[in-house]
Amino acid sequence: GIQVEQSPPDLILQEGANSTLRCNFSDSVNNLQWFHQNPWGQLINLFYIPSGTKQNGRLSATTVATERYSLLYISSSQTTDSGVYFCAVGSGGSNYKLTFGKGTLLTVNP
Amino acid sequence: GAGVSQTPSNKVTEKGKYVELRCDPISGHTALYWYRQSLGQGPEFLIYFQGTGAADDSGLPNDRFFAVRPEGSVSTLKIQRTERGDSAVYLCASSPQRPDRPRANYGYTFGSGTRLTVV
Numbered sequence A: 001g002i003q004v005e006q007s008p009p010d011l012i013l014q015e016g017a018n019s020t021l022r023c024n025f026s027d028s029v030n031n032l033q034w035f036h037q038n039p040w041g042q043l044i045n046l047f048y049i050p051s052g053t054k055q056n057g058r059l060s061a062t063t064v065a066t067e068r069y070s071l072l073y074i075s076s077s078q079t080t081d082s083g084v085y086f087c088a089v090g091s092g093g094s095n096y097k098l099t100f101g102k103g104t105l106l107t108v109n110p
Numbered sequence B: 001g002a003g004v005s006q007t008p009s010n011k012v013t014e015k016g017k018y019v020e021l022r023c024d025p026i027s028g029h030t031a032l033y034w035y036r037q038s039l040g041q042g043p044e045f046l047i048y049f050q051g052t053g054a055a056d057d058s059g060l061p062n063d064r065f066f067a068v069r070p071e072g073s074v075s076t077l078k079i080q081r082t083e084r085g086d087s088a089v090y091l092c093a094s095s096p097q098r099p100d101r102p103r104a105n106y107g108y109t110f111g112s113g114t115r116l117t118v119v
Helices: none
Strands: A004-007 A010-014 A019-025 A031-037 A043-048 A052-056 A059-064 A069-074 A083-090 A104-109 B005-007 B010-013 B019-024 B031-037 B044-050 B053-056 B065-068 B075-079 B088-095 B114-118
Touching (some): A004 A083, A010 A019, A019 A083, A019 A104, A031 A069, A043 A052, A043 A059, A069 A083, B019 B114, B044 B065, B044 B075, B075 B088
Parallel strands (some): B010 B114
Antiparallel strands (some): A019 A069, A031 A043, A031 A083, A052 A059, A059 A069, A083 A104, B005 B019, B019 B075, B044 B053, B065 B075, B088 B114
């Protein structure tokens, strides 16, 4: 099956800093989503982005499908951004079946 | 409803017992998914429903696991003869339709999950 690698595994920031999270995948995909899992366990969908670039407030994401990676940018980080960020991908005719990476644990300190 | 609702939020059961986990998706979402998340891991796919039918149940670990969605809305995940290894958070998600159709957004909305502990 498709492999998903996320980096870095852990990241500690001071409030106000910017960061870039990376997701590499082993095969072509036609479904890619970024999620934030907050400290209470709730998974929040950030982006559906199988290709191209999207922005939502302080967050933006870029997927370069031909090079098999996606980036999530967080600007002016806030303590509420803390949690685990997951990249999940699907491919082919069964692209509804998301394969998740192991996530990046982000801690934003005040 | 406004979001995906899962009940119960926590379930503790004895080894060998039967459990049912319920998912109420967003109204109008035809696609429904069950995932399982173990501590420190990303969610893993279990089953996908499109409408009332299980379009793909390839992620169910064995025949002790079964899921239904009889009216195309609420779904129930059923686990027979529970084992300690079944302990995990069971997540349900819904989306408007299959991601391979050209629409603006197929982002999944997840519920808060059911934490199942088998003792």
